[in-house]
Amino acid sequence: MYINGVEIEDTFAEAFKMRAARLIITAANEKWALTAAQVATGFATSVIACGAEAGIEGAIPANETPDGRPGVSILVFTMGPKGMEDQLMRRVGQCIMTCPTTACFNGLESEEKLKIGGSLRYFGDGFQISKLIEGRRFWRIPVMEGEFLVEESFGIKKAIGGGNFLILGESPQSTLEAAEQAVEAMREVRGVVMPFPGGIVRSGSKTTSQYKFLRASTNTAYCPTIRRQTESALPEGVNSVLEIVIDGLNEWAIREAMRVGIRAACRPGVVRISAGNYGGTLGQYQFHLREIVGAG
Amino acid sequence: MGCISCAGLMKEEELTESAVTLRLREPTTIPIEADSICPDNFANRSRGEIEDLPVFYGRRKMKLGELFEVEGEKSDTIILQGDLRQVKKIGQRMTRGRITVQGDVGMHLGAYMGGGEIVVEGNAGDWAGAHMQGGRIWIRGNAGHLLGAAYRGEKRGVNRGVIVVEGNAGREVGAQMRRGLIVVLGDVGEFAGAKMIAGTILVSGRLGARAGAGMKRGTIVALAEHDELLPTFRYECRYQPVFLRYYLLRLREWGMTVGDEYVNGFYRRYHGDVTALGKGEILIYDQH
Structure with missing residues (x-):
């Protein structure tokens, strides 16, 4: 899609x-x-x-x-x-x-x-x-x-935390511009907040680490500077990734925020929109990107 | 006076056909004690059962139907008509429904009531809302003495609920009240908030002498003129109380016209009565 x-x-x-x-x-x-x-x-x-x-x-x-x-x-x-x-x-x-x-x-x-x-x-x-x-x-x-x-x-x-999507862009500038546009659109949706600085995360994490004393570490699969040293999830041409995390009062609010955010982020200089998950084993909610952007 | 003007405080609800209407058969100078006129008593009773409810005509125990014409049944909405100045204790201990008095009403209206609403289109006698526990009393005319006060010998009076009087009220408004809100759009007599324990009294007209005498806690707000305060109240500061904004905006929501000058204005705060606990307050609107 x-x-x-x-x-x-x-x-x-x-x-x-x-x-x-x-x-x-x-x-x-x-x-x-x-x-x-x-x-x-x-x-x-x-x-x-x-x-x-x-x-x-x-x-x-x-x-x-x-x-x-x-x-x-x-x-x-x-x-x-x-x-x-x-x-x-x-x-x-x-x-x-x-x-x-x-x-x-x-x-x-x-x-x-x-x-x-x-x-x-x-x-x-x-x-x-x-x-x-x-x-x-x-x-x-x-x-x-x-x-x-x-x-x-x-x-x-009861509410929901951890809705998210990743913006994979050609350059740091184009990726940031897309993320800013996304956050601006998402702020119109009531019942959600994007808790990171300016609504944007540059240092997404994974839940493992080579260090025993650390529970989480940098999301190596999405770090462009080490793409050849790790199992990278980045397609060719991607040089920067930003994440937007969404907490919301209900499922509908998160879906709507993701929908308007992803649509706003789809602009020149952006290669792919992805999302963070743990294979569906940890979280109680799953927000499927294609289903969400296809709605409305 | 008139800093809060009243423009149709209550929306005139359409009186449903299911309401029970009571019409006093004859005007009387004999006091009638009618605490049986209460939505809780009417809600599940047929007309005949309502007519059989007891009332005291002077010291004679009679049936409600002997003194009142009754129309309707099984409703917690009651409409009262006729000269009811001698009829006491209407709505006493009610917890639900609505009573509309189309005229004046006697003493002890809504005493001990815990819920529901009473609207009086005329004046109310003394002790209206005494020991009220909840609900709302709205008096379009004047109220007598001891509005929302505690009965003699009791330590605590009103505990929750709202009383609004569009006209004036007599002496000892809210005496010994514990919680709740009393709003008088006209003047109040002496000893408003006497021995008050907590709660709020808001007076839009003239606040009478000796307000707050013996009060421990609680708030008396004067939006207009006031008689000289007791010397046992001490001036503290001039400020804009945010909580009062909240209260005044609620009054607006209830249909009263409250000028922005009172919402945004400054108030002089006096604390007292220092002969009691001294943690009560009188807030006086300061237009300067």
């Missing part, structure tokens, strides 16, 4: 069950809402080394946020509820509460909830104030700037 002369490999991305939370961060203006969102989703590329995968889902206009101020929605993914509680405590407490003018609201309705504001409140040293309206409890924590408003509980739900 070819799109705009780019080969779509007959393969699939393998993805895993995760837990997700959505945080709505508001602030006095877009600048500070975005600042808090960027910091809160920083160092959250891979759940293995960072504890969470997170990213900015999108901006929310003031008239759609709970407090009528400019907002940003972020998604945080972890392997389970316990890890999520730890990560949200750290990220809300250290990155959002510390950021001037912000407030933080739950953005995911779910039966399964984690007490985050309800634990952060103790930072108020006894001067915190609870507010309950329409079944939602908030905590007003006094801070030097004024007050930090945070919702007591945040819903979490």
Whole structure:
């Protein structure tokens, strides 16, 4: 299968069950809402080394946020509820509460909830104030700037992490341009984030290593500089590979993000679109590229 | 006054044909205790069974059907008509459904109610929403004294729920309330939020004297004029409380017109009552 002369490999991305939370961060203006969102989703590329995968889902206009101020929605993914509680405590407490003018609201309705504001409140040293309206409890924590408003509980739900595709290009420039186009298109899809820098990974990994102390190592099959020294998966003419990893709230969101992303990436200078998998033995979900791009 | 103007606070729901309509047969000066007028009691009862429900006419125990004409059956939507100023305890302990009072109503409306909605198109007597546990009371006219307050001798009053009064309310609004929200678009009398334990009282008109006397926690918001605060409240700062934005925007969602100046505005914060725990607050809109 070819799109705009780019080969779509007959393969699939393998993805895993995760837990997700959505945080709505508001602030006095877009600048500070975005600042808090960027910091809160920083160092959250891979759940293995960072504890969470997170990213900015999108901006929310003031008239759609709970407090009528400019907002940003972020998604945080972890392997389970316990890890999520730890990560949200750290990220809300250290990155959002510390950021001037912000407030933080739950953005995911779910039966399964984690007490985050309800634990952060103790930072108020006894001067915190609870507010309950329409079944939602908030905590007003006094801070030097004024007050930090945070919702007591945040819903979490089962989600999917590890959707991906690889862009195999003729040059680093053309590959990066294609990846940027793909990410831009994918950011229009709600319910997904691309947790790596700018949404793009240059150092994809495999799950083995020649070193006993290392669980993962560079994805040698896709490294152009060592293609003659290893069992390479790169066709002739490919000199650079970039990966886009997608975490999403549901299967549909990931499929849609992959669909628009792959289509946007199929442009001059790109040779092939592939995907990372483990032979279908590890992940609970498989996203077959040809089936996805053929849909819609 | 009038900083929140009310333009059709509640959408006038179409009254379903299945509603039970009660019409007081004759105006009376004798108090009627009618805690049986409750959606929970009507939902599964036939007309005859509804007419057989007990009420007290003064000290005489009577049947509901002797005092009210009853139309309809088996519904948790109730419409009340007639001069009901002497009818007490309507909707007491209700947990579901809706009561619409097409006129004035007597004391203890919706006391202890845990859910559902009561709409009064006229005025309500004293103790409306006393010890409310949930649901919503919407009074288009004025409310009497002790709106959403605790009964004498009780330690805690309203615990969840929302009360909105489009007109004025009397003394001791929200006295000893524990949780919940009371909004009065007109003036309130003395001792609003007296001995308040928590919760929120928002007054759009004039806040009466001695507000928050003895309050431990909780919030009283004054959007307009106010009588002199007690000396046991101390000024702390002038700021923009984000939580109040959230509250005011919810009021907008409920159909009230709330000016942007109140949503975005600054408020002077006073904490008190320092003769009690002192963790309550009075927020006063500061237009300067």
